[in-house]
Amino acid sequence: MTLFQRHFLSDADFSASDIETVLHLAGEFKSSRSQNAYLSGKHLALVLEKTSTRTRIAFEVAMKRQGGFVTTLDYGMSQLGLRESIADTASVLDRIYDVIAYRGIHHDEAQTLSHQSSKPVINALTDIWHPTQALADYFTMYEVKNPSSWKDVNVAYVGDGHNNVANSLLTTGALLGANIRIAAPESLQPEFTIEARALEAAAESGARILITEDPLEAVLGADFVYTDVWVSMGEPIDAWNERINLLRDYQVNSALMNATKNSEAKFLHCLPAIHDSHTEIGQQIASNYGITDGVEVTDEVFKSPASIVFQQAENRLYTIEALLVLLASETYRQDV
Ligand code: CP
Ligand code: NVA
Numbered sequence: 001m002t003l004f005q006r007h008f009l010s011d012a013d014f015s016a017s018d019i020e021t022v023l024h025l026a027g028e029f030k031s032s033r034s035q036n037a038y039l040s041g042k043h044l045a046l047v048l049e050k051t052s053t054r055t056r057i058a059f060e061v062a063m064k065r066q067g068g069f070v071t072t073l074d075y076g077m078s079q080l081g082l083r084e085s086i087a088d089t090a091s092v093l094d095r096i097y098d099v100i101a102y103r104g105i106h107h108d109e110a111q112t113l114s115h116q117s118s119k120p121v122i123n124a125l126t127d128i129w130h131p132t133q134a135l136a137d138y139f140t141m142y143e144v145k146n147p148s149s150w151k152d153v154n155v156a157y158v159g160d161g162h163n164n165v166a167n168s169l170l171t172t173g174a175l176l177g178a179n180i181r182i183a184a185p186e187s188l189q190p191e192f193t194i195e196a197r198a199l200e201a202a203a204e205s206g207a208r209i210l211i212t213e214d215p216l217e218a219v220l221g222a223d224f225v226y227t228d229v230w231v232s233m234g235e236p237i238d239a240w241n242e243r244i245n246l247l248r249d250y251q252v253n254s255a256l257m258n259a260t261k262n263s264e265a266k267f268l269h270c271l272p273a274i275h276d277s278h279t280e281i282g283q284q285i286a287s288n289y290g291i292t293d294g295v296e297v298t299d300e301v302f303k304s305p306a307s308i309v310f311q312q313a314e315n316r317l318y319t320i321e322a323l324l325v326l327l328a329s330e331t332y333r334q335d336v
Helices: 016-032 054-065 086-096 107-116 131-145 164-176 192-205 215-219 239-250 254-258 280-289 309-328 330-335
Strands: 043-048 069-074 099-103 121-123 154-158 179-183 208-212 224-227 266-269
Touching: 016 131, 016 164, 016 309, 043 054, 043 086, 054 069, 054 131, 054 309, 086 099, 086 107, 099 107, 099 309, 107 121, 121 131, 121 309, 131 164, 131 224, 131 266, 131 309, 154 164, 154 215, 164 179, 164 192, 179 215, 192 208, 208 215, 215 254, 239 280, 266 309
Parallel strands: 043 069, 043 099, 099 121, 154 179, 154 224, 179 208, 224 266
Antiparallel strands: none
16 A cells, blocks of 8 residues: 555554555665655645754755755744644644644644644654654664564663653564564553554564563663663653652663673664763753763763664654655655
């Protein structure tokens, strides 16, 4: 089934073959580095209820590379939230734009937007899912390892295992057939419904899934060790106290990287990362908890040769470019 005009609200909206199609086209866009015009004259509305660096620039540059245009609407600069609901906003966007990307606090709002829109809606991160991130993550793993099968790709995610990035990494990996391990304290493991959906996908793809409280068990034999921030956007600032207590033993540091017993193991992070105390949050954590050399990952690992986080960030562009073309370009659809 073609991806043209489909919504992409969660990883589970796509099949393994849909994901492979996106990754393949992303590879073509990255290797040619040429500008195409598959989205010539098309307009994207990028609606941001939360801040963004990578996702925003990836959508904006991808549209420009393909000859399209972007309007970025954020909550400080539009009527959204304060004076107008997402449903009413969606009805307006639907009449003017060809494709919509939405970064929001509540996943329900992304669903509302998609119900009001006849144009494809892409989830640019919600509290539950970050599916465009997972596309770049698996694209990067494939690029680095060049496996003959996803079954040979061993991914360990260590830290807050019930956030958007972990949910998407698990679900996309399960669809593709990778070997995914998540290490988190019980209260921070993926929700039952997310795990059940991943297990269902794994039964079809042959993916192996392990959810454990033991970070050493998770990383043994890993090709890729992945972590994300311990408190996500939209969560209360006082959650830091609880998370630091719960996740202290889940920090990605040199000892944990060595515990992979794989000298080729690479480090992944969706970014932004708190790997030192040079940011406002980093400073607050340093003064409140005395943690100065990194929270979810040490500065040492972040800056080590094993770290491929900026390659991963760059790949947001090509994967989002491929997704936009597949969802919104009639020209591309006619060409293939
Ligand atoms: N990884 C990611 O989504 O980064 P931004 O929040 O900067 O978009
Ligand atoms: N889990 C993080 C991801 C940021 C890209 C958050 O939602 O803040």
